[in-house]
Amino acid sequence: xxxxxxxxxxxxxxxxxxxxxxxxxxxxxxxxxxxxxxxxxxxxxxxxxxxxxxxxxxxxxxxxxxxxxxxxxxxxxxxxxxxxxxxxxxxxxxxxxxxxxxxxxxxxxxxxxxxxxxxxxxxxxxxxxxxxxxxxxxxxxxxxxxxxxxxxxxxxxxxxxxxxxxxxxxxxxxxxxxxxxxxxxxxxxxxxxxxxxxxxxxxxxxxxxxxxxxxxxxxxxxxxxxxxxxxxxxxxxxxxxxxxxxxxxxxxxxxxxxxxxxxxxxxxxxxxxxxxxxxxxxxxxxxxxxxxxxxxxxxxxxxxxxxxxxxxxxxxxxxxxxxxxxxxxxxxxxxxxxxxxxxxxxxxxxxxxxxxxxxxx
Amino acid sequence: xxxxxxxxxxxxxxxxxxxxxxxxxxxxxxxxxxxxxxxxxxxxxxxxxxxxxxxxxxxxxxxxxxxxxxxxxxxxxxxxxxxxxxxxxxxxxxxxxxxxxxxxxxxxxxxxxxxxxxxxxxxxxxxxxxxxxxxxxxxxxxxxxxxxxxxxxxxxxxxxxxxxxxxxxxxxxxxxxxxxxxxxxxxxxxxxxxxxxxxxxxxxxxxxxxxxxxxxxxxxxxxxxxxxxxxxxxxxxxxxxxxxxxxxxxxxxxxxxxxxxxxxxxxxxxxxxxxxxxxxxxxxxxxxxxxxxxxxxxxxx
Numbered sequence: 001x002x003x004x005x006x007x008x009x010x011x012x013x014x015x016x017x018x019x020x021x022x023x024x025x026x027x028x029x030x031x032x033x034x035x036x037x038x039x040x041x042x043x044x045x046x047x048x049x050x051x052x053x054x055x056x057x058x059x060x061x062x063x064x065x066x067x068x069x070x071x072x073x074x075x076x077x078x079x080x081x082x083x084x085x086x087x088x089x090x091x092x093x094x095x096x097x098x099x100x101x102x103x104x105x106x107x108x109x110x111x112x113x114x115x116x117x118x119x120x121x122x123x124x125x126x127x128x129x130x131x132x133x134x135x136x137x138x139x140x141x142x143x144x145x146x147x148x149x150x151x152x153x154x155x156x157x158x159x160x161x162x163x164x165x166x167x168x169x170x171x172x173x174x175x176x177x178x179x180x181x182x183x184x185x186x187x188x189x190x191x192x193x194x195x196x197x198x199x200x201x202x203x204x205x206x207x208x209x210x211x212x213x214x215x216x217x218x219x220x221x222x223x224x225x226x227x228x229x230x231x232x233x234x235x236x237x238x239x240x241x242x243x244x245x246x247x248x249x250x251x252x253x254x255x256x257x258x259x260x261x262x263x264x265x266x267x268x269x270x271x272x273x274x275x276x277x278x279x280x281x282x283x284x285x286x287x288x289x290x291x292x293x294x295x296x297x298x299x300x301x302x303x304x305x306x307x308x309x310x311x312x313x314x315x316x317x318x319x320x321x322x323x324x325x326x327x328x329x330x331x332x333x334x335x336x337x338x339x340x341x342x343x344x345x346x347x348x349x350x351x352x353x354x355x356x357x358x359x360x361x
Numbered sequence: 362x363x364x365x366x367x368x369x370x371x372x373x374x375x376x377x378x379x380x381x382x383x384x385x386x387x388x389x390x391x392x393x394x395x396x397x398x399x400x401x402x403x404x405x406x407x408x409x410x411x412x413x414x415x416x417x418x419x420x421x422x423x424x425x426x427x428x429x430x431x432x433x434x435x436x437x438x439x440x441x442x443x444x445x446x447x448x449x450x451x452x453x454x455x456x457x458x459x460x461x462x463x464x465x466x467x468x469x470x471x472x473x474x475x476x477x478x479x480x481x482x483x484x485x486x487x488x489x490x491x492x493x494x495x496x497x498x499x500x501x502x503x504x505x506x507x508x509x510x511x512x513x514x515x516x517x518x519x520x521x522x523x524x525x526x527x528x529x530x531x532x533x534x535x536x537x538x539x540x541x542x543x544x545x546x547x548x549x550x551x552x553x554x555x556x557x558x559x560x561x562x563x564x565x566x567x568x569x570x571x572x573x574x575x576x577x578x579x580x581x582x583x584x585x586x587x588x589x590x591x592x593x594x595x596x597x598x599x600x601x602x603x604x605x606x607x608x609x610x611x612x613x614x615x616x617x618x619x620x621x622x623x624x625x626x627x628x629x630x631x632x633x634x635x636x637x638x639x640x641x642x643x644x645x646x647x648x649x650x651x652x653x654x655x656x657x658x659x660x661x662x
Binding site for chain 1: 509520599623633644
């Protein structure tokens, strides 16, 4: 992003009143710069929240970190190490500095630096969420377009209810029901975990994504085993993004189909399929990208619950384990990473919207 | 009957009461024409009735254990089966309605007024007050709700009160955004200027003239948010940070049933149906209310 803004910054002094493109680039650069400031501000706010949760909310933050069974000496050492005798603002600046240098503290339950733990577990979540969003997009977009084209029909009503179900079904419950049905009863998919214990650790982690790593190593057997394990959790996640994406696609499409140019195209005798996909669908691509990005970010949230159900060794499982062990550093670290990714995806979709939609420039 | 109806629908009501009752009558008529909204209203009504009359609706005690009858499948005696301690799941689900209703109401009572006041103040004063308040709001909004609630519960400690506080903290920013948007459209209208010229204080303008006008969009939003609040509360209960045993909270019940999901499926499944039905009811009702109270934003049917 920085490289895009820099040339634009240099423009006004040298080429005032220059070509149209230059002025547009300057305007866009200014827009991107303001987004950059907004991002920085939001991240600072995120840090303020996690700092507040970690240091201000607990009655005794030291206890929250070392646990109530820690001996006196450990307690005192932790208290000094955390710098709790200093003013709050100094503590906060210190905290920001630590986070920026990648120091998230030590995890009590794993005994390793939180940052290292998070880097280890993140690919598992990424793999599941990515497969989930693929399912959501590939099914949700056509469903939404179809529902809009047959507005009021039975299929449309069903898709509407599916959309509302996405807001009413607890993700963890759907995961459990899925396990009972597709794993215990029908045996179509693998059980909890990323892979059968037998195959565990048989491929070297290159990317950390098991599906990719096993293919790189040429181990198709491991690939299919991993696939059978990831299918159900990814499908459950996919259902939630599908519900949201279908609902939004339907509403965008209805807006487009009510436009006069659609009527014109139909009067001219353009086949209905072309009217739908070329005339009506193309203008909604830009807002749809934003919706998909938001949905992808939302899957990170959903994965916290799903991973607990499926014993999936990702960031959600890490977070809940840390929560139950009152491992505050790990909780705050995971919260920070999930929040940062969430904000990051949101802002990137903002930028994409600006770049792609001529009206927003 | 006809005269009462005429009185309610009178175009020039002679009293404030008549105008209000007439508006309520028109709204309920419009709501009744929407089948999904009626289904939603019935579900919410059933939830309230179940919570009020739980001792009469439940067939067994929700907490008395009977180890001889543990993990029995659904039958005429135990409509939803029994759990691992021999408790009747139907009765626990019925009593769970009390907890769900309490959580939902307390979150609404805590979060909606806070959001409303912050949004109205930001919108009314504008300038740097607006910038600071909305900056804070946006930071909270930019965080995923469940994660925010989880982190707060982690710091506050598990338990149902803390879960309610945490969910309220994660929920208020949405209301602040709406209240601000509404306030911005009202602030420059002539009746506000008129009240200001009469010497009304800012406090009086906000409380007496701006907040009441924000209420209909707030009601819609709160109803639509109910499903999300129920799911978050159930999620906290499922992880073990919300309601603690032996409280019959639906999420916590699902969590207990997790170990038996492969054979005794009903233990985890039944409370889940309760969550789905109640959340869906609030969604339907909220959608219907939005169509009636705020026609310009409603989905086309």
